[in-house]
Amino acid sequence: MKLLIIEDERELSNSIVTYLSSENYLCEQAFTYNEAKEKIDLYDYDCVLLDLMLPGGNGLDILHRIRTKNNPVGVIIISAKDSLDDKVKGLEIGADDYLAKPFHLPELRMRIYAIIRRKNFSVSNILQSNGISINLLSKAVSINDEPILLTRTEYDLLLFLISNKNKVISKGAIAEHLSGDMADMLDNHDFVYTHIKNLKAKLAEAGCKDCIKNVYGTGYKWTEQ
Structure with missing residues (x-):
């Protein structure tokens, strides 16, 4: 299963990649708005982890770009912005889940698993x-x-x-x-x-x-x- 981690904090992004790679996920990274936009336009993913605050743009614009292209990929917003308005707006645009920083990597893994299972297979394990x-x-x-x-x-x-x-x-x-x-x-x-x-x-x-x-x-x- 292939993931895209859109996160400008390189240390956090690398930690996520190291952990999820050990769980047999193929991980790619984008650190800026433009990098994220390019990868979303060129490649397909099973799940996208999306930070809202990116150099060069807003993560919600990336999410809007994904959904206006009718891309069914699962999207989990990972953000330090934990306000109710941010959560509601992200979910309204089309995010599948919202995880506030800081978070535990095992919890992130299970949320990714749940979304991929629901979208690609069924509710069964x-x-x-x-x-x-x-x-x-x-x-x-x-x-x-x-x-x-x-x-x-x-x-x-x-x-x-x-x-x-x-x-x-x-x-x-x-x-x-x-x-x-x-x-x-x-x-x-x-x-x-x-x-x-x-x-x-x-x-x-x-x-x-x-x-x-x-x-x-x-x-x-x-x-x-």
Whole structure:
């Protein structure tokens, strides 16, 4: 799952990145209004952490920009401005949650998890598809009650495919989801094929075959059977 942390306090931003990266989130950072605007316009994220007071602009304008583009990404405002008016305005524009500074990182993690689960999956902590069961809290994966071991990248790829089931996803979209803005610096997206191949092999060995379809010249699709 890919996050964007829009926060001008570098020490706090780096602390958030360190903690959430240890929880297997792919984190990108923006420290100014213009950096945030550029990333929001160019890339897709599963959740955005948004400070209101940014060099060069107001975080609420970033939020308004996100929602006017009909972008469904989850947004959590993280701000030292803890007034009722700020909370109401942020929620009215389209924020999903509001967390006042200072906050505990485990609480932030659970709020991120709750928003991503609600937007991408369901209210349950267990995601199921084609005999596969994924515990979204423990990140444990099993097929027909038999656990299978996936790498972090394979787990992220599996979740991404299932959350977009029956949709064709381009190699570029998968590359961006797995690598973030680093995908723009790569000469090609051959690594996507490698991860797809490895994931398909592990799923097939565990009894889940033909779930990932190769759509020639376009990308891949998770087929609900």
